[in-house]
Amino acid sequence: MKILVAIKQVPDKNARLQIDESGTRIVETDLSWEINESDRYAVETALRLKEARGDGEVVVVTLGPERARKAISSALAMGADRGIHLVDPDFQGGDPLCVARALAAVTRAEDAPLVLCGTRADDDGYGETPILLAGLLDRPAVFLTIGVEPLDGDRLRVVRELEAARQEVSEIPLPAVLGIQSGIFDVRFTSLKGIMAAKKKPVSQPTPTELGLSAEQIGKAGRRLEVLSLAPPEKKGQCEFIEGKPEEVAATLVEKLRREAKVL
Amino acid sequence: MRSPDPADFYDVRSLLSDDEQEVQDSVARFVDEQVLPIISDCFEEDRFPLELVPQMAEMGLFGCNLDGYGCAGLNNVSYGLVCQELERGDSGVRSFVSVQNSLCMYPIHRWGSEEQKKRWLPEMAAGRLIGCFGLTEPDGGSDPGTMRTRARRDGDDWILNGAKMWITNGTIADLAIVWAASDDGVLGFVVEKGTPGYEARDIRRKMSLRASITSELFFDDVRVPEANRLPEARGLAAPLACLTQARYGIAWGAVGAATACLEEAREFASARVLFGRPLDHTQTIQRRLADIVRRITTARLMALQLGRLKDAGRMHFAQVSLAKWNNVRMALDVAREVRDILGGGGITLDHHAIRHALNLESVITYEGTETIHELIVGRTITGVAAF
Ligand SMILES: Cc1cc2nc3c(=O)[nH]c(=O)nc-3n(C[C@H](O)[C@H](O)[C@H](O)COP(=O)(O)OP(=O)(O)OC[C@H]3O[C@@H](n4cnc5c(N)ncnc54)[C@H](O)[C@@H]3O)c2cc1C
Numbered sequence: 164m165k166i167l168v169a170i171k172q173v174p175d176k177n178a179r180l181q182i183d184e185s186g187t188r189i190v191e192t193d194l195s196w197e198i199n200e201s202d203r204y205a206v207e208t209a210l211r212l213k214e215a216r217g218d219g220e221v222v223v224v225t226l227g228p229e230r231a232r233k234a235i236s237s238a239l240a241m242g243a244d245r246g247i248h249l250v251d252p253d254f255q256g257g258d259p260l261c262v263a264r265a266l267a268a269v270t271r272a273e274d275a276p277l278v279l280c281g282t283r284a285d286d287d288g289y290g291e292t293p294i295l296l297a298g299l300l301d302r303p304a305v306f307l308t309i310g311v312e313p314l315d316g317d318r319l320r321v322v323r324e325l326e327a328a329r330q331e332v333s334e335i336p337l338p339a340v341l342g343i344q345s346g347i348f349d350v351r352f353t354s355l356k357g358i359m360a361a362k363k364k365p366v367s368q369p370t371p372t373e374l375g376l377s378a379e380q381i382g383k384a385g386r387r388l389e390v391l392s393l394a395p396p397e398k399k400g401q402c403e404f405i406e407g408k409p410e411e412v413a414a415t416l417v418e419k420l421r422r423e424a425k426v427l
Numbered sequence: 428m429r430s431p432d433p434a435d436f437y438d439v440r441s442l443l444s445d446d447e448q449e450v451q452d453s454v455a456r457f458v459d460e461q462v463l464p465i466i467s468d469c470f471e472e473d474r475f476p477l478e479l480v481p482q483m484a485e486m487g488l489f490g491c492n493l494d495g496y497g498c499a500g501l502n503n504v505s506y507g508l509v510c511q512e513l514e515r516g517d518s519g520v521r522s523f524v525s526v527q528n529s530l531c532m533y534p535i536h537r538w539g540s541e542e543q544k545k546r547w548l549p550e551m552a553a554g555r556l557i558g559c560f561g562l563t564e565p566d567g568g569s570d571p572g573t574m575r576t577r578a579r580r581d582g583d584d585w586i587l588n589g590a591k592m593w594i595t596n597g598t599i600a601d602l603a604i605v606w607a608a609s610d611d612g613v614l615g616f617v618v619e620k621g622t623p624g625y626e627a628r629d630i631r632r633k634m635s636l637r638a639s640i641t642s643e644l645f646f647d648d649v650r651v652p653e654a655n656r657l658p659e660a661r662g663l664a665a666p667l668a669c670l671t672q673a674r675y676g677i678a679w680g681a682v683g684a685a686t687a688c689l690e691e692a693r694e695f696a697s698a699r700v701l702f703g704r705p706l707d708h709t710q711t712i713q714r715r716l717a718d719i720v721r722r723i724t725t726a727r728l729m730a731l732q733l734g735r736l737k738d739a740g741r742m743h744f745a746q747v748s749l750a751k752w753n754n755v756r757m758a759l760d761v762a763r764e765v766r767d768i769l770g771g772g773g774i775t776l777d778h779h780a781i782r783h784a785l786n787l788e789s790v791i792t793y794e795g796t797e798t799i800h801e802l803i804v805g806r807t808i809t810g811v812a813a814f
Contacts, residue, residue: 179429193429233445240449353453355487355499355509358446 164219164313164337166209167275168243169266169296170202172227172234173286180395187390189286198234201281205343207350208311209279210242216313220244224269226254226262232366239361240353246366247273253371256383263295265381268374270300276317276338281345282307293342303335306342433693433716434686436724439731443504450505454512457486462516467776469638473631475519476638477599484554488513488524490532496548498532504734507679511730514680515687518786519639521680526595527551529672531558531604534615537668538660547602547617559600559627561591561644562666568593569799570814571606572663576646578607578614585609585616585656587625587649593793597627597642604657605646606666615660616651624649635789671744674794675737678750679730681758681790684783685723688758688765691779692716695769706768715768719761726754745807752800759787 174180175195183190198206206223213219223238225231226249235246249265257265270278278300283290297304309330310322317337322330324344371381378384405412405419421427431438440448461479469476483489490498492506506528514521532551535543550556562571576589587607597603603618603625618625624647633641657665693716696707706712733750736742762784766773773780791797799814806812 181429236445237449240453352457352482352486353449354485355450355453355491355501355505357487358449358453359499359501362446 164212164216164277165273165275166212166219166221167270167273167278168202168205168209168221168223168238169278169280169292170206170223170225170234170238171199171281171284171286172196172225172231173199173284176200176285182393182395186392188393196230196233198237199281199284199286201283201285201343201345203281203350204345204347205279205281205341206238206241206243207348208308208341208343210351211348212277212311212313222247222273222275224249224266226265228255235366236361237353239364239366240357241351242357243364245364248366248368250368251370253378253382253384256386257381258386258388259289259291260295260387261381261385263292263299264385265371265374265376266292266296267299268376269369270296272369272374277319278302278338278340280340280342282342290342293340297340300338300340302338302340304340304342305333305335307344308341309344309347311341311343433720434689434723435727436720437728439724439727442731443508447502447505447508450501451508451512453486454488454509455515457482458512458516462513462520466517466520466638467779467782470517470519470782471637471776473633473637475523475599475640479520480523480554480557483524484552487552489527489554490536490548490552491528493528493532493536493548496536496544497552498536498548502734503675503737504731506676507730507734510676510680511683511686513683515683517638517782518680518684518790519636521676521683522595522636522639522790525673525676525680526560527558529676530560530669531602533672534604534657534660534665534669535617538615538657538665540658542654543617543657556601557596557599559594559596559603559642559644560666560669561594561597561603561605562670563591563593565590565592565643569796571666574606574608574613576605576607578609578616578651580609581650583653585614585651585653587616587618587646587651589646591644591646593630594627594642594644596640597644598629599640600627603627603644604669605644612662613665615657615665617655617657618646618649618651619655622649622651635785635787637785667744670794671747674747674751675733675742677790677794678733678747678754681751681754681787682723682726682730684787684790685719685726685758685761688762688780688783689716689719689723692719692765692768695772695778699770712768715764719764722757722761726757729753743807745804748795748800748803751794752797752804755787755791756797759784759791762787 175197178194181190209221213221221243222245223235223243224247225234254265280293294304305321305323307324308321309324312320314320318334320334322332325331405415487499488509491501492503494500510521535547579586601620605616605618606613626645627642630641696712697705699706729750762780765780766784769778802814
């Protein structure tokens with residue numbers, strides 16, 4: 164089975180982000196980049212599915228500028244077989260619908276029965292791509308997936324994470340789109356041999372025309388959602404010291420965590 | 428302009444290729460997730476974490492800069508980065524990889540017969556065979572020319588007699604690369620575990636490299652077949668070439684240990700409040716941190732340029748000596764300095780600095796003491812050996 168995994172390159176989680184003069188974008192110079200976390204889990208899920216079935220192909224696709232090539236290389240080093248880089252300038256600068264249109268075109272061109280995406284990007288955090296993509300392809304979609312198991316025939320058993328650690332188990336037919344949640348299992352360590360092997364794996368760069376897309380459907384030209392401003396989080400330093408004997412302090416803390424923070 | 432990362436003040440990482448960065452990131456993640464959580468306990472318990480070997484093998488760390496025979500075939504800068512990240516965890520873990528790679532797989536790869544390479548290298552790359560390297564002897568490691576271990580020809584075999592001292596991995600090794608004097612000069616043998624007359628015993632009461640095994644090897648009329656002699660290795664130059672490989676990795680590794688200490692010092696100095704202000708608001712602490720950053724930055728640049736020279740086939744062993752000396756001295760001084768900045772807590776294994784400082788006492792001695800490296804550089808400058 165061919166599995167297409169859509170990955171996005173996002174700024175390193177520990178990066179200190181700065182907003183540019185326009186107030187609508189982050190400054191990209193000197194940033195370090197990585198594969199979006201839940202997308203890494205999507206790659207891992209695809210590799211495990213392929214290993215479990217003993218055959219198939221894992222193809223990673225990313226839409227992004229030249230620098231995003233590194234995200235593809237990382238996924239190839241993990242074990243993906245092939246990469247597709249939507250690097251053409253016309254693809255860039257779109258909103259989630261534009262991205263989903265491009266991914267839908269790739270899915271059709273590749274004739275991939277299963278598409279995996281991360282649930283949401285750690286940078287702009289729309290979390291819309293897998294759902295829009297499934298809609299455009301008229302396929303069933305499962306969001307917040309925390310488990311996938313191949314069944315006989317073209318069906319999958321899928322576990323979805325609900326609130327408060329509850330789970331929903333469903334069976335879906337292929338073709339389908341899954342949004343994979345982070346933390347569902349350990350992502351493998353990239354092996355050094357994998358890094359060497361990745362250099363020889365093919366990465367194609369189809370143009371919008373080759374995918375049957377017109378400029379107005381994608382990128383800046385297709386964008387209908389406009390960002391008006393970005394703002395850094397407000398600094399609200401609030402620190403409360405609990406005084407008393409250790410036992411009392413602990414009891415008060417537990418009480419506060421339960422009643423005020425509602426985390427216990 | 429973004430302000431520089433204290434741990435990599437000159438953004439040396441930007442001089443690395445994407446692949447090299449990928450190697451560094453992968454090993455860094457391994458160290459964060461698998462080494463750091465257990466390493467203080469290993470050090471305290473005087474135990475090498477053998478359980479890490481399968482994962483390290485799976486990642487392809489063993490023989491990673493060798494070609495073929497199940498090895499990853501990376502460049503030397505990548506190998507340096509592997510050492511740097513591992514030693515950010517612990518010098519003992521890095522030592523294990525240095526020995527397996529540079530001291531055991533390298534000589535087989537370089538001087539072994541095709542049959543020997545096929546027999547041992549894939550198994551060593553897979554971590555199923557562990558090696559150790561026996562050069563140093565009880566009376567005087569700095570002067571290996573006085574080697575007492577002897578190899579005598581006996582028909583198709585060789586008979587080995589003697590002893591080796593301070594041998595990393597000795598008791599867990601499946602095979603030992605043993606250097607012995609013979610009528611044909613120094614020769615290299617692969618002595619397999621279980622060979623009659625060959626025994627390994629652990630050296631105890633170490634206060635340094637406690638998460639690494641150090642042993643003595645004894646050879647009492649050990650019969651080794653000619654098929655286990657490395658045919659192309661002749662003279663002391665062969666083991667010394669192995670040392671050049673390992674020293675190269677150490678020059679990188681030391682930067683990792685120092686970086687771990689710096690991070691610990693920064694965190695502590697910003698959180699610790701004394702005399703009404705955080706410690707890092709004082710001039711003295713800032714000067715000390717600045718000086719640590721200065722030393723790490725120069726060492727980091729030195730390691731990278733050494734690696735670029737090695738990859739270009741232009742690295743001279745005296746350049747390795749200068750880097751091993753400079754970088755290990757730097758790391759040892761930094762670790763001691765940070766140990767002090769941490770105050771009383773700094774003497775416990777709840778912090779990393781004391782462990783690194785103690786480990787680096789070995790690292791500055793093995794693979795050529797600091798003095799020996801000064802004398803190697805001195806000889807290169809003057810043309811006169813003054814050992
Ligand atoms: C933890 C650990 C692991 C090791 N692992 C291995 C291993 O796997 N394989 C292996 O073969 N060896 C190993 N060694 C041995 C190591 O390489 C030697 O300890 C080192 O070479 C020094 O030898 P030595 O201990 O005999 O000291 P010596 O050579 O006796 O040196 C003693 C002192 O004299 C100084 N000195 C020497 N020559 C001169 C001179 N000409 N002028 C002035 N001063 C001089 C030295 O710098 C040192 O300070 C290991 C050592 C340790 C501590």
